[in-house]
Amino acid sequence: MEIELLEKRINIWYLSSLIISIIVAIPVVVISSSFFENTSEYSIILRETFLLDYIFNSLILLIGVLSLTSVIGIGCAYLISFYDFTGANFFKWALILSFAIPAYIYSYSLSAFFENYGTAYSILRGIFGEGNHNLYIPKLDGMLGAIIAISFSIFGYVYVLTRVSFHYQSQNLIDLGKNLGFSKKKTFLKIILPAARPSIVAGLSLVAMETLSDFGSVSFFGVSTLTTGIYNAWIAFDDLTLANRLSFYLLIFIFGLLILENISRQKAQYHSPSKDSLKTKNKIKLYGYKSAFAFIFCFLVFFISFIFPVVQMGYWTYLFPKYLFELNLINLLSNTLILVFFSCSLLIAFGILSNYGNRITKSKFLQILTTFSISGYAMPGIILAVAYITFISYLDENLLQLKNYNIKSLFIGSIFGLILVYFIRFYSLANNGIKAGYLKINYSIDESAYLLGYSKIKTFNKIHLPYLKNSIFLVIILLSIEIVKELPITLIMRPFNFDTFATTAYAYASQDLLEAAAAPAIMLILISSAFILITSKLILKDQQ
Amino acid sequence: MKNYFEINNVTFAASKKNKVDNVSLKIENEGDTICLLGPSGIGKTTILRTIAGLEKIKSGSIILNGKTISSETIHVEPENRNISLSFQDNSLFPHYNVIDNIKFGVDRNKRKTKKIHLDDVIEFLHLENIKFKYPHQISSGEGQRASLARSLLSMPNLLLLDEPLSNIDQNFKEEIQVKLKQILREYKITTIIVTHDSYEAFYLGNKCGIILNSQLKQYDDPYNLHHFPNSIEVVNFLNKGTLIPATVIDEKSLENKDLGLIKGDFIKHYPKGSKVKLLLQPEDLEHDDKSNLKLDVVDRKFRGTNFIYTLKTQSDLLIQVFVHSHHIHQHDIDEKFGIKKPIHIDHIVCFD
Numbered sequence: 001m002e003i004e005l006l007e008k009r010i011n012i013w014y015l016s017s018l019i020i021s022i023i024v025a026i027p028v029v030v031i032s033s034s035f036f037e038n039t040s041e042y043s044i045i046l047r048e049t050f051l052l053d054y055i056f057n058s059l060i061l062l063i064g065v066l067s068l069t070s071v072i073g074i075g076c077a078y079l080i081s082f083y084d085f086t087g088a089n090f091f092k093w094a095l096i097l098s099f100a101i102p103a104y105i106y107s108y109s110l111s112a113f114f115e116n117y118g119t120a121y122s123i124l125r126g127i128f129g130e131g132n133h134n135l136y137i138p139k140l141d142g143m144l145g146a147i148i149a150i151s152f153s154i155f156g157y158v159y160v161l162t163r164v165s166f167h168y169q170s171q172n173l174i175d176l177g178k179n180l181g182f183s184k185k186k187t188f189l190k191i192i193l194p195a196a197r198p199s200i201v202a203g204l205s206l207v208a209m210e211t212l213s214d215f216g217s218v219s220f221f222g223v224s225t226l227t228t229g230i231y232n233a234w235i236a237f238d239d240l241t242l243a244n245r246l247s248f249y250l251l252i253f254i255f256g257l258l259i260l261e262n263i264s265r266q267k268a269q270y271h272s273p274s275k276d277s278l279k280t281k282n283k284i285k286l287y288g289y290k291s292a293f294a295f296i297f298c299f300l301v302f303f304i305s306f307i308f309p310v311v312q313m314g315y316w317t318y319l320f321p322k323y324l325f326e327l328n329l330i331n332l333l334s335n336t337l338i339l340v341f342f343s344c345s346l347l348i349a350f351g352i353l354s355n356y357g358n359r360i361t362k363s364k365f366l367q368i369l370t371t372f373s374i375s376g377y378a379m380p381g382i383i384l385a386v387a388y389i390t391f392i393s394y395l396d397e398n399l400l401q402l403k404n405y406n407i408k409s410l411f412i413g414s415i416f417g418l419i420l421v422y423f424i425r426f427y428s429l430a431n432n433g434i435k436a437g438y439l440k441i442n443y444s445i446d447e448s449a450y451l452l453g454y455s456k457i458k459t460f461n462k463i464h465l466p467y468l469k470n471s472i473f474l475v476i477i478l479l480s481i482e483i484v485k486e487l488p489i490t491l492i493m494r495p496f497n498f499d500t501f502a503t504t505a506y507a508y509a510s511q512d513l514l515e516a517a518a519a520p521a522i523m524l525i526l527i528s529s530a531f532i533l534i535t536s537k538l539i540l541k542d543q544q
Numbered sequence: 545m546k547n548y549f550e551i552n553n554v555t556f557a558a559s560k561k562n563k564v565d566n567v568s569l570k571i572e573n574e575g576d577t578i579c580l581l582g583p584s585g586i587g588k589t590t591i592l593r594t595i596a597g598l599e600k601i602k603s604g605s606i607i608l609n610g611k612t613i614s615s616e617t618i619h620v621e622p623e624n625r626n627i628s629l630s631f632q633d634n635s636l637f638p639h640y641n642v643i644d645n646i647k648f649g650v651d652r653n654k655r656k657t658k659k660i661h662l663d664d665v666i667e668f669l670h671l672e673n674i675k676f677k678y679p680h681q682i683s684s685g686e687g688q689r690a691s692l693a694r695s696l697l698s699m700p701n702l703l704l705l706d707e708p709l710s711n712i713d714q715n716f717k718e719e720i721q722v723k724l725k726q727i728l729r730e731y732k733i734t735t736i737i738v739t740h741d742s743y744e745a746f747y748l749g750n751k752c753g754i755i756l757n758s759q760l761k762q763y764d765d766p767y768n769l770h771h772f773p774n775s776i777e778v779v780n781f782l783n784k785g786t787l788i789p790a791t792v793i794d795e796k797s798l799e800n801k802d803l804g805l806i807k808g809d810f811i812k813h814y815p816k817g818s819k820v821k822l823l824l825q826p827e828d829l830e831h832d833d834k835s836n837l838k839l840d841v842v843d844r845k846f847r848g849t850n851f852i853y854t855l856k857t858q859s860d861l862l863i864q865v866f867v868h869s870h871h872i873h874q875h876d877i878d879e880k881f882g883i884k885k886p887i888h889i890d891h892i893v894c895f896d
Contacts, residue, residue: 451627467639
């Protein structure tokens with residue numbers, strides 16, 4: 001009888017994980033099925049003309065961003081983890097602030113500064129008087145602009161993961177290098193870097209996925225990549241099937257990277273934190289020009305990635321205050337907060353349900369379902385949105401119309417639909433964040449609680465929840481940052497006249513009104529920065 | 545008479561490799577302690593986990609206080625068994641300090657009339673200095689003591705202890721063993737202890753079980769286990785004697801070609817002329833410098849109260865002998881060591 005009761009309880013977990021997996025599977029199924037459908041003539045034109053360009057440009061962008069993020073991400077992480085120099089403690093968390101600047105807003109700043117008669121011109125004119133200064137100002141636009149904008153807005157992935165890996169590296173390992181007579185350079189190349197390799201690869205994989213998913217920056221600089229191709233196929237040629245087919249090519253790219261990332265994560269197990277690794281590292285104190293070099297390197301990265309776009313956007317907001325006053329701040333803020341609140345609630349609830357279910361049932365099938373359901377993060381927002389619309393349109397036209405249901409208005413162009421696509425996109429973040437918290441609770445802790453007479457629900461309330469609350473809070477903050485910055489999904493899925501800071505900034509920028517885009521952009525940066533500061537404080541507390 | 549706890553024909557299996565087949569054992573009286581001994585990885589912990597309800601069984605039954613708690617069709621959830629398991633890795637809740645962790649145990653014993661007092665447990669387990677520390681701030685031995693305190697305070701119907709003192713410093717260990725035994729007896733807490741330390745098992749257990757080769761080989765009181773092991777495997781596992789070849793002479797004696805005549809009472813009848821393996825334990829032989837039976841000393845261990853000499857016979861057999869440490873003649877390695885003749889053993893244990 002009691003076994004039967006247990007089986008009944010299990011069903012909740014299976015059902016919820018199954019629902020999540022089905023929702024997340026929609027885009028993959030839709031994209032794969034596009035191969036069996038007809039496309040417009042545009043596909044032939046595309047194949048003969050731009051397709052190779054799209055692939056080539058995507059590759060160049062990828063290589064450029066990976067190279068630049070490696071240098072600045074690993075460089076900063078190394079200097080801050082192993083050396084003591086002026087400002088090292090400040091840069092440790094300040095460099096994370098770059099996450100507050102989405103690549104598209106960085107692009108607006110870059111363009112605003114370097115364009116003809118832009119901010120750089122004004123500065124030169126202020127110093128040297130009138131003249132043809134435009135000749136001496138480099139034009140950071142097109143592919144170069146996109147590489148710089150994307151790199152400085154997402155190098156944080158490489159920086160954070162590498163720094164964490166360096167943090168957990170055993171001091172003994174480093175001392176061993178010294179005992180073997182290795183120079184600092186040799187210790188770094190032969191010991192530190194290979195041990196951190198899995199984390200670096202994981203960071204670079206995230207950078208690669210974000211780069212291939214980028215829409216705002218490449219569309220602003222007019223760089224034709226697979227992502228803009230998808231958007232054009234859908235918007236300009238009204239060919240959803242072709243958009244999905246292009247998505248398929250892009251997904252193959254991304255899944256390849258995901259597999260690479262997974263392999264490297266498995267290898268990462270060999271330097272998991274141990275008591276020994278948590279010993280304070282003996283940082284090397286730098287003096288003179290060496291200290292100056294380390295400071296300048298980190299300061300430049302911090303300045304270029306955060307101060308520069310903030311000052312540029314702030315300057316323009318100050319210069320054109322009427323755009324700030326024209327903004328319906330309360331409306332934009334409440335729209336953003338509504339999305340954050342409902343999305344976070346849904347994501348956290350299902351994240352907990354799925355993790356808790358996995359934990360108490362220990363079912364392999366459930367684990368497979370969960371693994372499958374977190375694949376949404378690998379898919380660019382634009383693909384998710386287009387595939388989701390295709391699916392709902394198909395349902396509407398072929399199945400539910402028969403019964404006089406009109407589900408289109410419920411699922412497309414509605415807050416509900418928008419939150420559902422956010423759910424697919426960010427479920428991985430919620431699930432993994434909570435899972436990371438759960439992994440720190442040894443399973444025998446649960447068993448101890450049961451053996452002290454605690455029911456499963458009471459164990460969750462008394463043992464799990466107090467322990468997980470920091471992880472859950474952290475996940476809410478991370479999700480909030482992502483949702484506040486999110487552009488393509490919001491742009492495509494939002495209800496009519498429903499704007500966020502991100503869509504408002506994009507709307508102005510796409511009309512070449514960069515000075516107007518500055519006000520919503522600076523608001524977005526302020527909100528994201530506040531969230532990031534809370535996050536970094538939480539992470540530091542967690543590490544202690 | 546009804547037994548307090550019974551395991552009837554249960555196969556305990558955590559994996560194909562790690563299982564113990566068809567176990568049956570009984571604890572007759574409430575408040576008794578039994579110990580399970582066996583090599584690492586044999587499945588001792590699996591037995592405790594199954595009794596606690598963390599694993600299910602496919603056949604047989606487990607009965608506690610007259611109620612079936614595990615069988616093919618019944619599985620009482622762990623939280624409803626009132627069985628406490630103290631894990632080897634202590635499993636303290638990481639976000640509560642030591643005292644709060646221990647109090648989880650107190651919550652459970654509210655309905656008991658005779659309770660163990662929190663302060664008493666803190667004192668006997670030497671937890672005073674660490675009670676406000678968090679699990680990550682204490683050593684594994686301290687964690688084990690805190691975990692033991694939590695389990696004791698819950699005053700379960702059955703207490704399961706998995707290597708409870710394995711990480712505890714030697715200077716505390718004996719003191720804790722003594723007090724633990726007192727508490728278990730005073731509060732009538734029925735306990736099953738898993739350990740690999742036979743001295744600990746023999747001291748704490750009313751009965752002990754030896755698990756070898758996926759089987760409960762022998763379940764008996766400690767005296768019988770030591771003196772009357774039922775198989776060569778148990779002898780080898782306990783490692784408290786040597787098996788030497790001998791020939792049965794009559795009903796009261798047998799003979800080994802190096803040691804000569806050995807007299808005593810057989811615990812099992814063997815026909816005259818039988819070739820057997822005789823169990824010779826260190827306490828069976830007596831040192832005698834005047835004896836003409838001299839063996840070579842190959843090793844000598846000083847154990848405080850006594851010496852343990854390892855001697856080699858002419859046939860290269862190694863046998864051990866205890867000599868109290870006040871013995872004035874200390875024999876160095878390669879010296880000769882006299883054994884009193886004829887050898888007389890209280891009870892003769894032989895194997896075919």
